Amino acid sequence: MNKTRLQQLGQLLNTSVVTKVLTEAEWVRQGGKKHPEAGQILQTPDKCVVVTRVQGSELECIDIDGTLSPLEAELLGWAVKQNSVRPSSGASDLERQARRLGEWIQQSVTAGEWRAEVPDRMELRNRLFDGMVPFLLLCEQLEDKEPSYGELEKTIRTFLADDTLLIPLREHEWLVLSSDGILTEADSDGDEMLGHEETKELLASLTEGLHELITSEWGGECHIAVGEPIVPSENAVRIVATLRETIFLGRKFHVGMQIHLPWLVHLERLLSGIPETVRSRFVEEMMGRPDLFTDSETVATLDAFFSMDCNVSETAKKLFIHRNTLLYRLDKIKHEAGLDVRSFNDAVLVRILLLLYKVTKRK
Amino acid sequence: MAGVRLESVYKKYPGSDKASVTDFNLDIQDKEFLVLVGPSGCGKSTTLRMIAGLEEISEGKLYIGDRVVNDVAPKDRDIAMVFQSYALYPHMNVYQNMAFGLKLRKFRKDEIDRRVREAARTLEIEHLLDRKPKALSGGQRQRVALGRAIVREPQVFLMDEPLSNLDAKLRTQMRANISKLMKRLETTCIYVTHDQTEAMTMGDRIVVMKDGFIQQAATPDVLYNHPINLFVAGFIGAPAMNFITGQLVEEGGAVRFRATGFNVEVTEGKAKVLRAKGYIGREIILGIRPEDLHEEPVFIEASPNTVVNATIEVAENLGHEQYLYLNGLGKDNVIARVDGRSGLRENQNIKLAIDMNKVHIFDKDTELNVFEN
Incomplete structure (x- = not known):
């Protein structure tokens, strides 16, 4: 059940409604019938659990904080049963297998089992032993524009390669695994071995292409992170955790960016781990003018300056301004904050300050 | 082919008390080359992205032809876009890059081939069809991006600063090429630029924007000789008035x-x-x-x-x-x-x-x- 429907149900019942996963054994232990089906309801004195989907021995449920009248329970059970029939009847074997794998990955990430290997019981396991490029997609389209699994899978397969796997994780979130042969295809020189930097460059442009494809098909906000090739049978859980963290850091520190590369957020990761009090003290001590970054022009100028490796001419070009205008702005920052971003040491400090400011501002 | 109409369109981002685009009303004629121009942050790209369907319209109506398309996904709007960062697909050669959109829509192979070769001829990139993007120059990549849009034969072309990544000489050359191409294709085109020279030389009509508002929408000649206010007068013309x-x-x-x-x-x-x-x-x-x-x-x-x-x-x-x-x-x-x-x-x-x-x-x-x- 998606988030919107959960919220609607919560509003209708005027109570908190959340999803959870139970094993069949737990369900029976709590008083539920054996061999549960979607739509079955378990009422206890203070809450109500409804099975929304049965996946082998695992049950997807919604947990309602409160009790339902017999009529409410019957109606809700009926509605869930009707809803559960639709996707499973329309879903392909591949989708079902991908969903099962996605659920396992999700549970392993939640449990912190980053080194867990894909278990034998996963039907897709035998397709996860070769080198693959992992992409994590977080696409937040409006509900009525959201693509179905089938549509998205077909589009991505057409774009990347026929053997690409689309694995649903959480709501709006997918792991895409594509054969790493795509990198050799992208290399115009046709070299068998790609250098490390060259690989990263190709991964970034593949991600840009994928992003453009998805947004130009369905619109909405789509964040994509890409990792270097992995063997998914051993690293699927770890890479999902890493790419999730990359998107989280990218969205936190670089609002507006939608393509996130793990190798570009090292500093952000480090800063994110510093306790709030230490960060605040650093900002207070460093900032001559606390309102310096509230000026959007200054922030845009510094962002561009750092993204262009402190190259004045390139930054001016990127900002569509004259070189002298940029120099004037940088001098103004030097005058007001006492930090000259054209000197390496000050540039490091301002870059850190800017990143920290963005996080503080968003709080 | 189709015109585009925006009726009282607003764009407000969550958490911001000020609209990025305010009460935008514009009727773009079929086959018209319309340029949106203004300083950075004026709302021109946001407006284009709303037309493309990449941004939600907070208020108002958007028509492409006679159809209200506010709730239509970008892929179903029959538009083609070219952006500054023309993200060519690195693992596909030029032919495949241009053919991809049609392949996705299950066009027949011979039809795809016809369209790709015709667009390549128009853009003078026939000799590059087998090359991968990495082996192309900036100007060639830009032409491939244009080709990718042309083969779609859309009702409307949307271009957002498509020439910004090119050097000055190439930009001038491509400016003329795009103008010629659009005249030949006879398709409505909405073009965003910060560069008033581009706007003046390319547009049948220009919309000057500032702070999310339309300042003036007129032909280049009218804008230059009859600016409606101080901002337009100062923005159009180099050196400035x-x-x-x-x-x-x-x-x-x-x-x-x-x-x-x-x-x-x-x-x-x-x-x-x-x-x-x-x-x-x-x-x-x-x-x-x-x-x-x-x-x-x-x-x-x-x-x-x-x-x-x-x-x-x-x-x-x-x-x-x-x-x-x-x-x-x-x-x-x-x-x-x-x-x-x-x-x-x-x-x-x-x-x-x-x-x-x-x-x-x-x-x-x-x-x-x-x-x-």
Whole structure:
């Protein structure tokens, strides 16, 4: 059940409604019938659990904080049963297998089992032993524009390669695994071995292409992170955790960016781990003018300056301004904050300050 | 082919109390080449992204043809987009890049081939069809991105700063190529740029935006010669229009403009309007384009009532023309554009006659052009 429907149900019942996963054994232990089906309801004195989907021995449920009248329970059970029939009847074997794998990955990430290997019981396991490029997609389209699994899978397969796997994780979130042969295809020189930097460059442009494809098909906000090739049978859980963290850091520190590369957020990761009090003290001590970054022009100028490796001419070009205008702005920052971003040491400090400011501002 | 209509369109981002685009009303004709221009942050790209379906429309209606498309996904809008960061697909060659959109929509192979080869011929990239993007120059990549859009044969082309990544020479060349191409394809095109030269040379009509509002929508000629307000007057034209704050006075049956270094007579036609609108005795802003200041003796002799004296602080010679930065006229430098062969030098005192038929007068409070409102 998606988030919107959960919220609607919560509003209708005027109570908190959340999803959870139970094993069949737990369900029976709590008083539920054996061999549960979607739509079955378990009422206890203070809450109500409804099975929304049965996946082998695992049950997807919604947990309602409160009790339902017999009529409410019957109606809700009926509605869930009707809803559960639709996707499973329309879903392909591949989708079902991908969903099962996605659920396992999700549970392993939640449990912190980053080194867990894909278990034998996963039907897709035998397709996860070769080198693959992992992409994590977080696409937040409006509900009525959201693509179905089938549509998205077909589009991505057409774009990347026929053997690409689309694995649903959480709501709006997918792991895409594509054969790493795509990198050799992208290399115009046709070299068998790609250098490390060259690989990263190709991964970034593949991600840009994928992003453009998805947004130009369905619109909405789509964040994509890409990792270097992995063997998914051993690293699927770890890479999902890493790419999730990359998107989280990218969205936190670089609002507006939608393509996130793990190798570009090292500093952000480090800063994110510093306790709030230490960060605040650093900002207070460093900032001559606390309102310096509230000026959007200054922030845009510094962002561009750092993204262009402190190259004045390139930054001016990127900002569509004259070189002298940029120099004037940088001098103004030097005058007001006492930090000259054209000197390496000050540039490091301002870059850190800017990143920290963005996080503080968003709080 | 189709026109595009925006009716009272607004864009508000969550958490922001100010709209990025406000009450945007525009009717773009079928086959029209419309340019959205303005400084960064004016809302031009946001407007284009709303038309593309990449951004939600917060309020108002968007029509493509006769259909309201507010809730239609980008892929179903029958549009094709070209952006500044033309993300070519690195693992596909040029042919595959151009064919991809059609392949996704399950076009027949022979139809895909026909369209790709035709577009490649138009863009003169037939010899590049087997190459991967990595092996292309900036200009070639840009043409492939255009080709990818052309093969779709959409109702509307949307382009967001497509030439920004190119060097100046290539940009000029591609500017002309895109104009020619759009004329040949006879398809509606909405083009976003920050560059007023691009806007003036390419657009059938230009929309100047500032702070999310349309300032003026008109043909290049009207925008240049009849700017509706101070912002448009200053934004369109390079070097920019000179603005001098001064007073209008009635003297000997004529209206004169007085400011530091100026005591010039306003033409009778303009004087009538100024009298009727009650501007005599009030402070106004006079706008003069650099080319409407003349140093030629014949002009000075013919217009004795509009002559001013100034000192040349800086003289920039571009060969065919010369920009003179003048002291002694108003508070700031006034720039005059004169013939490159005039031989004028820095620190020289000169006389200039103002073509008063071409001047603009702006209300100091509202900044509106008195003659255009």
